[in-house]
Amino acid sequence: MVAMSKIATGNGHGENSPYFDGWKAYETNPFHPSDRPNGVIQMGLAENQLCLDFVEKWLMKHPEVSLCSPEGVSKFKETALFQDYHGIPEFRQAVAKFMAKVRGDRVKFDPDRIVMSGGATGAHESLVFCLADPGEAFLVPTPYYPGFDRDLKWRTGIELVPIVCESSNNFMITREAMEAAYERAQEANLRVKGLLITNPSNPLGTILDRETLKAVVKFINEKNIHLVGDEIYAATVFQEPEFVSISEIIEEDDVVCNRDLIHIVYSLSKDMGFPGFRVGIIYSYNDAVVSCARKMSSFGLVSSQTQHLIASMLSDDDFVENFIAESKEQLFKRHKYFTWSLAQVGIGSLKSNAGLFIWMDLRKLLEEKTFEAEMKLWRVIINEVKLNVSPGSSFHCDEPGWFRVCFANMDDNTMEVALLRIRTFMMKNNEAMVPRPKLCRRSSLKLSLSRSRRMDDFMSPGIMSPHSPLPQSPLVRARN
Ligand SMILES: Cc1ncc(COP(=O)(O)O)c(C=O)c1O
Numbered sequence: 166m167v168a169m170s171k172i173a174t175g176n177g178h179g180e181n182s183p184y185f186d187g188w189k190a191y192e193t194n195p196f197h198p199s200d201r202p203n204g205v206i207q208m209g210l211a212e213n214q215l216c217l218d219f220v221e222k223w224l225m226k227h228p229e230v231s232l233c234s235p236e237g238v239s240k241f242k243e244t245a246l247f248q249d250y251h252g253i254p255e256f257r258q259a260v261a262k263f264m265a266k267v268r269g270d271r272v273k274f275d276p277d278r279i280v281m282s283g284g285a286t287g288a289h290e291s292l293v294f295c296l297a298d299p300g301e302a303f304l305v306p307t308p309y310y311p312g313f314d315r316d317l318k319w320r321t322g323i324e325l326v327p328i329v330c331e332s333s334n335n336f337m338i339t340r341e342a343m344e345a346a347y348e349r350a351q352e353a354n355l356r357v358k359g360l361l362i363t364n365p366s367n368p369l370g371t372i373l374d375r376e377t378l379k380a381v382v383k384f385i386n387e388k389n390i391h392l393v394g395d396e397i398y399a400a401t402v403f404q405e406p407e408f409v410s411i412s413e414i415i416e417e418d419d420v421v422c423n424r425d426l427i428h429i430v431y432s433l434s435k436d437m438g439f440p441g442f443r444v445g446i447i448y449s450y451n452d453a454v455v456s457c458a459r460k461m462s463s464f465g466l467v468s469s470q471t472q473h474l475i476a477s478m479l480s481d482d483d484f485v486e487n488f489i490a491e492s493k494e495q496l497f498k499r500h501k502y503f504t505w506s507l508a509q510v511g512i513g514s515l516k517s518n519a520g521l522f523i524w525m526d527l528r529k530l531l532e533e534k535t536f537e538a539e540m541k542l543w544r545v546i547i548n549e550v551k552l553n554v555s556p557g558s559s560f561h562c563d564e565p566g567w568f569r570v571c572f573a574n575m576d577d578n579t580m581e582v583a584l585l586r587i588r589t590f591m592m593k594n595n596e597a598m599v600p601r602p603k604l605c606r607r608s609s610l611k612l613s614l615s616r617s618r619r620m621d622d623f624m625s626p627g628i629m630s631p632h633s634p635l636p637q638s639p640l641v642r643a644r645n
Contacts, residue, residue, distance in 0.1 A: 177319030182311060187543075187553040196551070198578060206583045209553040211367060211521045212574035213401070213438035215495035216488060220438075223484050230477045232470060240473065247469040250462050252281050256472035259479035260446060264431060266485055267400040272412045274448060280458045281472075282445035283465030285397045285432035289316040289361075291461045292428055292447055295454050296391050297323045302355040303393075304346045306330050306338045308524075308560035308567070310367045310395075317361070326350040326357070329563050335515065336369055338362070338377055343384050359391035360384070365398040365408065368560050368569035369524050370500075370517030372402060378414045382422050394429045400436035400489055403497035404518040415450070424450040433475065435521065437488075442471045496521070496573060499580075503572045506584045510591040521573040525554070528566030530594065539565040550590045552583055 179185065187209045196204035229236040232244055247253065254276070261274040282288040297303065299322030305313060306328040318325060328346040330336040343360070350357045362381060364373045373381075385392040394411035402408040411429060415422045429448040434440035444467050447458045467475075479485060504514055504523060515524040531538040536558045543556040546568075557567035572580065 172320055175319075177315065179311065179314050179319075182559050187547055187555060190547050191553045194551075196579065196582070198582070202582075203551065205547065205551045205553050206579060206586070207553050207574060208570045208572070208583060209555045210574045211435065211571050212440065213435055213492070213496075213521050214575070215438075215499065215573050216492045217438055219488060219491050220478075223478065223481070223488075227477065230474050232473070244469045244473050247472075248466075250281075250459060250466060252279070252467070253469065253472045253476055255476040255480065256467075259476045260431075260444075263479045263485060264399075264446075264448070267408075267436060267489065268410045268412065269407065272410060272416065274412070278448055278450070278455050280447040280449070280455060281462050281465070281467045282447055282458075283467070284434055284440065284443045284445040285395065285430050286312065286316050286445065287443075287465035288430045288432065288445040288447045289313070289393070289395070290321060291458050291465070292393055292430065292449075292454070293317050293321045293323055294461060295457045296393075296428075297321065297358040299323065300355070301358045302326050302350045304328050304343065304350065304357060304360045304390075306336075306342070306362060308336070308368055308557060308562035309361075310363060311555075311559045311561075313361070323358075324350075324355055326353075326355065327561055327563075328360075332515075332564055332567070335371070336366075338373070338381060340380055340384065343381070347388065357388065357390055359393060361393045361395065362411075363395040363398075364411070365396075365402060365519035367398060367520060368522055368555070368557075369515055370520035370522055371515065372406070372408055372519050374406070375409050375414065378409060378411060379417075379420060382411070382414055382420055382427075385426055386422055389423075389426070391426050391428060394427070396429055397432040398435050398520050399431075400492065401496055401521060402519040403493040403500060406518070408519070412448075425453075426451070428454060436492075438492075442475070443467060444471060444475060499572050503570075503580070503584075507587065510588050511595075512587070512591065515567075522569050522571045525568045525570050526566065527568055528564075531566050534565055536565045542566075543568070546590075550586050552586060 191205045191207045191209070194204045195201060196206045224230070228234040231237045232241045251257075257276040257279040260279050261276040264274045265272060282291050293303070302324040303317060303326070305325050307330055313325065317323060326346050326349060328338060328342045330338055330342060347357055360381065362373065364378075365371065381392065392411065396410055399408055399410065411427060414420055415424060415427055427450045431446040431448060433442060433444040445465070449455050449458065500517070500523070507514060507523070507525065513526040515526070517524065527542060528534070530542055532541065539556050539558055543554070546552055546554055552570075555569045557565065557569070560569065575583070
């Protein structure tokens with residue numbers, strides 16, 4: 166065998182986790198309404214597809230932004246030759262303006278502090294390279310985005326220490342939990358260099374309130390460690406209370422903060438729905454970090470063609486305003502319908518007002534309160550219900566039975582098929598506890614009944630309510 170590096174041969178990418186396994190199951194048998202109606206529906210991908218037609222309309226009206234059009238070809242030469250790692254000035258200005266707009270214009274961002282990276286993925290890694298050495302640690306509240314293990318740890322050699330957050334207080338970040346994580350790191354001889362928060366949260370779909378943000382800023386100042394705020398879902402907040410950015414908190418009169426410790430990660434992957442463009446941003450209040458991250462950005466520049474397009478699009482104030490409003494509206498509707506549909510069949514979820522996903526509570530479907538039972542249920546959902554949802558354990562959730570389900574990466578029809586599968590699955594679960602005569606009557610129900618009719622039936626008194634305890638799944642019990 167040919168020798169390779171430890172990074173190359175190690176397991177740091179995390180490709181073998183259930184989070185990525187679910188994607189593989191989807192890729193081998195993807196759902197298609199006519200070609201593969203029994204295929205797996207992808208609900209494990211936090212993509213925002215609900216407003217892409219809105220963007221397409223803008224593109225049709227602006228052929229000059231494409232270098233491949235007669236209207237835009239005159240810009241081809243200068244754009245193709247551009248390679249300065251500071252980025253095109255118009256791009257940095259437009260992004261700074263967009264970041265402010267997304268935060269209700271309550272704060273301003275300096276275009277000279279905007280550093281490019283290959284998505285938020287590249288931004289996180291570059292920041293860690295700037296802030297920590299191998300063997301040092303960052304604290305991260307759980308549950309957190311599984312990609313952080315790859316993005317922050319893999320190539321940099323740092324460690325992540327979980328700040329354990331619990332469902333009993335809706336996964337809030339408390340001072341006690343931060344202190345406990347800090348102590349655990351010290352006991353393990355890990356020097357803590359920073360704390361990473363994701364606001365709005367992936368996977369919870371919740372936002373951090375002002376008081377919690379202030380408590381976090383106080384904590385990191387007292388410990389003299391860095392704070393990285395991943396705010397890549399900022400514009401997905403579709404309902405009150407409104408989003409509060411860390412950039413607002415540090416400007417408040419009663420907040421004492423060393424700004425050199427504050428860094429924001431941003432991206433257009435979620436708020437605009439452009440993960441393919443790999444537009445990531447590091448915004449640091451620390452001059453030395455801006456300078457170092459900019460040099461490092463040579464490894465993950467955004468192509469000048471993309472910068473050119475984004476500069477034009479985000480400089481169009483009317484478009485930006487309408488897009489943000491339209492996107493929130495679409496997400497609000499989807500979220501409302503999806504959570505309502507889940508509740509109709511007895512599935513609860515964490516109350517949320519942001520993001521592209523729902524943190525679904527399937528604790529009552531577990532055979533026992535273990536992560537093995539969670540994985541067993543997950544296998545049933547992926548192999549038999551044919552939905553790729555992500556188990557809480559892949560987000561380092563401390564409590565088994567939570568699953569993240571994405572709702573903005575599919576069209577209405579696919580969503581209906583997914584909901585129908587969930588209903589059918591829950592009906593089978595329910596049959597296990599329904600007395601025999603009722604079971605016979607219900608088993609003759611045809612799935613072609615209208616949605617409200619089916620819902621009414623499931624909701625018959627004594628059978629099930631959104632709050633009733635769910636029986637164990639016969640499907641779960643059948644599989645070992
Ligand atoms: C919280 C969080 N940070 C970072 C990323 C990576 O985003 P990007 O596509 O911009 O690299 C994701 C992607 O899902 C995410 O959810």
